[in-house]
């Protein structure tokens with residue numbers, strides 16, 4: 001489908017017109033939990049179910065369409081992530097499932113005494129599966145954070161790296177902190193000792209340009225349902241990294257058949273159709289017709305520009321509010337995922353007050369349980385998190401701040 005193109009930075013109204021869910025007036029500020037879908041993605045999923053909802057590779061027209069849709073979905077994920085001939089993408093149900101699958105592959109590859117470094121800042125999806133490798137004789141080391149803002153320091157990682165380091169698992173962006181880690185710098189350090197990096201890109205991908213080949217990372221995962229798409233996830237791996245592993249699919253699927261060897265069972269093909277259609281939205285907001293890396297870069301660049309005043313407004317308000325502690329970077333490049341605690345009002349009371357007034361936010365540890373503990377916050381109540389994306393507006397944040405003012 002060809003959507004109307006914009007030239008230059010699209011206005012918030014133009015962007016919002018693509019998202020039917022926004023018409024209700026409800027303010028979606030829980031986007032780090034899951035983002036809304038543009039209409040073109042919904043339409044593609046619905047058409048697929050109407051016309052091609054059959055199994056792939058059977059050799060009749062509807063099946064051929066399903067096969068082609070699944071192929072194009074892998075191609076789209078590779079384009080979005082910037083795999084550029086250096087690696088391939090495995091699709092699956094969720095990032096949690098894909099990382100568990102990868103860790104299971106490594107449990108058969110690592111030798112006793114091999115070392116696995118896991119960042120405390122991870123969502124549990126990229127922590128638990130690696131820490132459980134201890135059962136197979138791996139030595140698990142934790143890469144800590146600074147206990148006030150949550151910063152992950154490269155100097156701390158350097159102290160943990162040895163010649164036996166095989167895996168370093170960390171988030172590109174924490175889903176609590178909204179920080180942006182220099183993944184290329186971490187990958188370089190880890191490669192110097194011969195290890196591989198496994199990066200959780202989930203909290204980054206809805207905001208920024210992914211360049212997995214240029215960053216020279218080994219594995220990188222993100223969840224497509226947080227990036228304006230269907231409930232699925234994608235795991236990029238470098239060719240050489242996939243080839244040292246044996247995937248868990250059936251014995252008669254050859255080790256070299258990638259991605260199939262690492263994809264268990266069938267994919268949700270209607271989701272694949274939605275993922276492919278996301279390209280139309282990116283073209284529309286980039287103002288470019290070809291579906292290529294420049295278009296992805298322009299579209300994500302526009303998203304970041306639209307987010308910038310929203311992030312600033314929210315941080316300006318929260319950082320000047322007495323009794324409020326904001327975690328994550330202030331005054332540095334970051335995404336608009338902002339978590340805070342009040343020393344007066346418990347987080348559940350703040351989120352329920354706000355949620356009852358036409359906004360969607362959240363409180364808790366957001367599955368970053370270890371990070372919440374490291375930051376000295378009660379995991380039972382956790383943080384209040386406000387997470388915006390490019391379709392949120394400064395006006396929405398102003399209204400949110402008005403409501404927060406009443407409860408804080």
Ligand SMILES: Cc1ncc(COP(=O)(O)O)c(C=O)c1O
Nearest residue numbers: 094095096123125175202203223
């Ligand atoms: C940073 C981060 N990583 C991983 C996940 C898990 O994603 P999934 O639901 O696809 O397993 C989430 C989900 O909230 C997340 O925010």
